[in-house]
Amino acid sequence: MWVYILKRLLLMIPTLFGVLLLTFVVIQFVPGGPVEQYLAEARAGAGGDSGAFSYRGGQGVDPKRLDEIKALYGFDKPATQRFWEMLGRFARFDLGTSFMHNKSVSELIAEKLPVSISLGLWTFLISYGVAVPLGVAKAVRAGSRFDLVTTLLVLVGYAIPGFVLGVALLVIFGGQLQWFPLRGLTSANWDELSWGARVVDYLWHITLPITAMVLGSFAVTAMLTKNAFLEEIRKQYVMTARAKGLSERSVLWKHVMRNALIPIVTGFPAAFVGAFFTGSLLIETLFSLDGLGLLSYESVIRRDYPVVLGTLFLFTLIGLVTKLVSDLCYVWVDPRVKFD
Template sequence: MFSYIVKRLLLMLPTLLGVLLLTFVVIQFVPGGPVEQYLVEARSAAGRGGVESGGISYRGNQGVAPQRIEEIKALYGFDKPAHERFWQMLVQFANFDLGRSFFQNKEVWDLIVEKLPVSISLGLWTFLISYLVAVPLGVAKAVRAGSRFDLVTTLIVLVGYAIPGFVLGVALLVIFGGQLQWFPLRGLTSPNWEELSWGARIVDYLWHITLPVTAMVLGSFAVTAMLTKNAFLEEIRKQYVLTARAKGLTERQVLWKHVFRNALIPIVTGFPAAFIGAFFTGSLLIETLFSLDGLGLLSYESVIRRDYPVVLGTLYLFTLIGLVTKLVSDLCYVWADPRVKFD
């Protein structure tokens, strides 16, 4: 087991390096970088009648002075060759320095910490509700396999899975936020949240989070529910279940003392990835639709504005967390089922 863990840790390095290298190379060929955006801002300032605004000096048809362009390139680090910039980035990342945003004048770490509470609220509630609904539903479907309950719930689960979250979010906003006005249309809390009592804060927070979480949950528990059902059906047909029943055990004892542990192995092993993902998974469309300023919206805006330190810094952090979580998930197989050997 020790050698397997060391091997997996060593394999993370080329994987992480390959992800960063591929993204860095793609970025070099994407038009509209920080320097180009600076020039566009200069032309816009000149068009509004401001020849000099915020340090931008635009000279009509002559454009921005060449020395000023060189200063901007040096400011953003583009005065160095690509291989030097890539190596400098790797050195920074090795020291867990994610850099500083080009446009928001903040450290990338500070931006992640600032946006993380919104993504935690969405991801954690989605994770908890999905598992609390999916696992009991999957067990009930397995016990009643082929019944009307199984067919109806399967239809509901598949329909919910087929509906995109943002489409459901629009419908919820129109019906419950616009027509009925039962829930707010935007934000995670009310503007006067700081002035409310603790009880009122909790109610206000749950009031705001209901619609976006509902839009994310409906399709997320379908896979877990069907996986739980299939795992239970596979275990119920095995010989040890027949032996337990032959010994006179009740159906409840057979189900919860024998089948339950073995059937939940696929669910338990996927638990670490789902739990960690709840903290760092941002839904761009849901966050944009409900005006929630989280990691999903941060990533989208960083790509659009070509804020490369934020793009590469968040990519490095999330890839590293994903690789470690995948290793923990694989180790959970051994913990849940000692018969599993990685040799």
């Protein structure tokens, strides 16, 4: 076991290196970098006071000023040198400083993370807390009217994109009926509210975004649980347990549950961590929630390379560790699994 863990940890190093190298190389060929964007802003502001100091009409930007701009963004060094310096910072968990926000990438992630945690945690809890019991109920009543109706509802919900559902929820419940707010996680006077009122206000704001996000993962988890339970219920050991006189409840929850939950529990760490860090660009944009999804999108559009590479390094590392934990869960759930 420990040898396997050590091998997986060592394999993370070339994996991280490959991901960062590939992304860094692609970035070098993408037009419209921070220097080019600065020059474009200088041309746009040449007629006013803001850009006149750097842009000289048809003569363009002063060469000395251009060198200063490149040095400011670190583009005065060769690409290979910049890449190795970046790896050195990442090895110290220094994710760099954002061009656009003039803040460290770590601070930006810390600022945006509460929004993504709010969306991800509720989506995760609802998906597993409701979908797993529903999947068990569907497996026990397989072929019944309850199974057919719930399957239809789950699949219809899964077929509706979260963004489309979010628009519909905003129009109906936020616009026409005005039951829920249209934007933000809290009201403007949230600091003045009591603790009880803050909780109610927060839940009032989060209802529509969570409803729009939860349907896709909810459907997958429910159907996966149902199919896993159906496969186990038909096995010989279940028939033997029933023949010995055990109650159906005991057979289901003490014998079938442990084996049926293997594919669900092994995906639990990835779903739990992913719920915090993945975010949802469309949902965050639609409901004006400033989270990690919107930060990642803006950093790509604005060519904020430290944010792009810093978040990529952090999330890739978290993903690799989470994948290792998911694999180790196989042994925890089923001791018969041996990695050697």
